[in-house]
Amino acid sequence: MTTTVERKATNVHWHDGDVTRDNRAAILGHKGVTLWFTGLSGSGKSTVAVAVEKALAARGVLSYRLDGDNIRLGINSNLGFSAEDRQENIRRVGEISKLFADTGVVVLSSFISPYREDRETVRKMHEDAGLPYMEVFVDCPLEEAESRDPKGLYKKARAGEIKGFTGIDDPYEAPVSPELRLNTAEMTLEQEVEVIIATLQEKGIIAKD
Ligand SMILES: Nc1ncnc2c1ncn2[C@@H]1O[C@H](COP(=O)(O)OS(=O)(=O)O)[C@@H](OP(=O)(O)O)[C@H]1O
Numbered sequence: 001m002t003t004t005v006e007r008k009a010t011n012v013h014w015h016d017g018d019v020t021r022d023n024r025a026a027i028l029g030h031k032g033v034t035l036w037f038t039g040l041s042g043s044g045k046s047t048v049a050v051a052v053e054k055a056l057a058a059r060g061v062l063s064y065r066l067d068g069d070n071i072r073l074g075i076n077s078n079l080g081f082s083a084e085d086r087q088e089n090i091r092r093v094g095e096i097s098k099l100f101a102d103t104g105v106v107v108l109s110s111f112i113s114p115y116r117e118d119r120e121t122v123r124k125m126h127e128d129a130g131l132p133y134m135e136v137f138v139d140c141p142l143e144e145a146e147s148r149d150p151k152g153l154y155k156k157a158r159a160g161e162i163k164g165f166t167g168i169d170d171p172y173e174a175p176v177s178p179e180l181r182l183n184t185a186e187m188t189l190e191q192e193v194e195v196i197i198a199t200l201q202e203k204g205i206i207a208k209d
């Protein structure tokens, strides 16, 4: 598998406008950033993102969630779960996250994103664009995620009704050095939100309380 995407568009050039990223941050009162939540199905990615979105809204911070299931119903509806399709899913969502972060939004991207190499591609996209990026490892033992089974997908995977299900018969490569690690089997949702908000404040992305 390779992360090099063939560039079919030639003779195209980036076009800058007059309104800068700093101008946009001044309008919004905070900076843009991508928080990339990665973890097993049922680990808590969506639950944490929903709670963080609410906590940010209460502080007057504009955020937007990009969620695996939702994105796969729309822009990525032509992609399945092979390694190649997951790679393209993450590449596209990485690009979308980057654009949102550039607008000044706090982007909450929740994708299993099981391959380290694909996640590194997204990190690099942000670094190259000079945009803040935080990988959040939503860490939860498989046994716990499977016992939660919020959508009944593990049951189906165990029954052989879903093939290539992450954690069952498809790999998940855990992050080596994420900016944040949330052990959702040990922490409460409130603690998880608190850690994320505090980190955004420490990094100067949003204002302190
Ligand atoms: N084979 C297989 N493996 C994993 N997940 C599966 C699969 N088939 C369907 N689903 C559902 O798709 C959601 C994961 O989509 P993602 O876009 O996050 O996946 S990936 O990042 O491209 O690996 C995942 O959502 P979450 O449970 O919220 O993680 C599932 O609802």
Ligand SMILES: Nc1ncnc2c1ncn2[C@@H]1O[C@H](COP(=O)(O)OP(=O)(O)O)[C@@H](O)[C@H]1O
Binding pocket: 039, 040, 041, 042, 043, 044, 045, 046, 047, 048, 110, 138, 148, 150, 183, 184, 185, 187, 188, 189, 192
């Ligand atoms: N500390 C916790 N943090 C996040 N979710 C938790 C926690 N404890 C239990 N849960 C539950 O685990 C499930 C996680 O599901 P979900 O957020 O859809 O996971 P994912 O998006 O990773 O597939 C939810 O039912 C949620 O209520």
